[in-house]
Amino acid sequence: MEAPKRKKERAAQGEEGKEGRDGKLEGKKKGKHDKPKPWDTPDVDHWKLEAFDPQWNEGGMLEESSFSTLFPQYREKYLQEVWPVVTSSLKEHGIKCELNLVEGSMTVGTTRKTRDPYIIVKARDLLKLLSRSVPAPQALKILDDEMQCDIIKIGSMLRNKERFVKRRQRLLGPNGATAKAIELLTGCYMLVQGNTVSAMGSFKGLKALRRIVEDCIKNIHPIYHIKALMIKRELAKDPELAEQNWDRFLPKFKKRNVKQKKVKEQKKKTYTPFPPPQQPSKVDLQLESGEYFLSAEMKAAKKWEAKKEKQEEVLAENKRKREAAFVPPKETKRIDKSSDAPEQGSKAVSKSDMSAMTESLKKKVKDIAASKGSTDTKGVDAYLAAPGSRKDSSNQKDKKDKKKNVETPVSEEKKKKKRKVTLED
CATH class of the missing domain: 3.30.1370.10 (K Homology domain, type 1)
Structure with missing residues (x-):
């Protein structure tokens, strides 16, 4: 418990100092060397670089x-x-x-x-x-003296060569527009060459340029830094904002969530302390099949037979493909229209369906006649007659039309003869 107390006492003595024999303070004292400097006046610019003499x-x-x-x-x-x-x-x-x-x-x-x-x-x-x-x-x-240089090594920042080339091109921009903007805002000269970026300018400009280059290779586009530098340049012109914090004026860019490829989970295999069984070697397989004991001539003959069989299989397959073009297609069977069931579209209508349709039509016609006050429903029965009777009636009509067509030219000939007789007379 005494050790911390001693430390506190020593610290207090160091701050306050110890009184010596003459009564003056001895030991450590804060601001001991803060003495007035007659050469250090307010008009002196400490950051100015003087030319070497x-x-x-x-x-x-x-x-x-x-x-x-x-x-x-x-x-x-x-x-x-x-x-x-x-x-x-x-x-x-x-x-x-x-x-x-x-x-x-x-x-x-x-x-x-x-x-x-x-x-x-x-x-x-x-x-x-x-x-x-x-x-x-x-x-x-x-x-x-006022010009400094910085060589930024960007080659070791990325492993993927394609990504590196693409991001390095971002520094230049289309027709070197991005590089020109960076040079104007930072006041530095920039040259992108191979795996390095050479820069020349003031210390302040080089610091800003290095940050832009490194962030660009880390996949942060230079346009964000260019926007921030443009705002800072305008704010620097206002003397009222010289001692204020500029964070409220600078743009804040949010990171967007980019979809990443899902990593396939590999199922862990069950651990077995025993190693897998040894696979048979080429000699073992030859011993099993008996090929090991054959002579060189017999092996060559067997190899040739296997090759010949393979060639025959390929030839047969090629022949089958060639002949496939000459196989005639299968003909579709035509449906006989003279069948009892008339067709409705592509599907045949059954007799039960037809009878149901006729009954429903008769009902509708009766209802219409009842509403009009008439009781004539014979026309419906004639229309809904059997298909055979329809054919007979249609055949009779065709015969009558033919007779009329035959009779008409005869009557016309008689008329012509009569006209000729009258003219002769």
């Missing part, structure tokens, strides 16, 4: 330091053309450079004339950018 380091560098970078073979021709410009720009800062085409490497190193100690790091970044297909006029801007 060679007078700050007149003695130069004590030791020589160098950096080397490999470049791909397809960049060899371009680097040969541009190397004189790179050499002259590095020479101004007291840096030597070398292009080795045999090894495929570029080297930079300090000299006695080098004054700026950080320029060698800038020269190293220049080599990295040149090897990653950044044009020389753009890459040489890295030698300025």
Whole structure:
């Protein structure tokens, strides 16, 4: 119980301090080093980067330091053309450079004339950018103090190559529209090349650009970040909102549930401590069938017979397929119309159905006649007569029509003769 009390006492003594012999506070004290700085005035901008003055380091560098970078073979021709410009720009800062085409490497190193100690790091970044297909006029801007570079490695973020290519293309957009929008909003230069994204700009812009690139490869579209950056750009113009939280103005995007493929549950097999029985080998099967003891000639003859049987089966199957085209189709049987049961559509109507229909029709006609006040129902009986009687009546009508047709031409001939006689007279 005494240990915690001692800790509290020590903490209190550390905060308040201990009084020494002179009565002054000794030991730890909060804000001990907070002393007034006469050079630190409100008009000083602590974030401003001042240009390096060679007078700050007149003695130069004590030791020589160098950096080397490999470049791909397809960049060899371009680097040969541009190397004189790179050499002259590095020479101004007291840096030597070398292009080795045999090894495929570029080297930079300090000299006695080098004054700026950080320029060698800038020269190293220049080599990295040149090897990653950044044009020389753009890459040489890295030698300025305000310009920084960042090489974002995106190749190891995804395993699936097709997905990686598709998401990398999102950074560029149609005709490079998305990349142009990102460059304008972040104030950085961006180049997508292979498995890396080379970026150049301020620290603030590079931080925003790295986040956009990494989220794009993680399947978050760059348009969401572009919208947020556009809103922030407008909010920054208002001085009243400088010290306020901007989360209420920024858009909030909800994640949509995408249907995923259902994983098939594999049924667990029952555990058995005993291994499965050993399958018979080829020699065992030959021993069982007796083939093992046959001579080479007999084996060859047996193999040939099996092959011949298989060929015969195939030939027979092909012949059957060819002959199938010449087999005539089955003829459908015609239904005799002179049958007692008349047809209604495709189905034959039975006699019982016909009698039921006639009775129902008679009833209907009687009802109609009763309603009109007449008792004539003979027409219905004549209409609903048996099919045989109908045929007889129809035959009689046909005979009468024929007689009339025969008689008419005779009468016409007689009339013509009479006319001729009258004309002669």
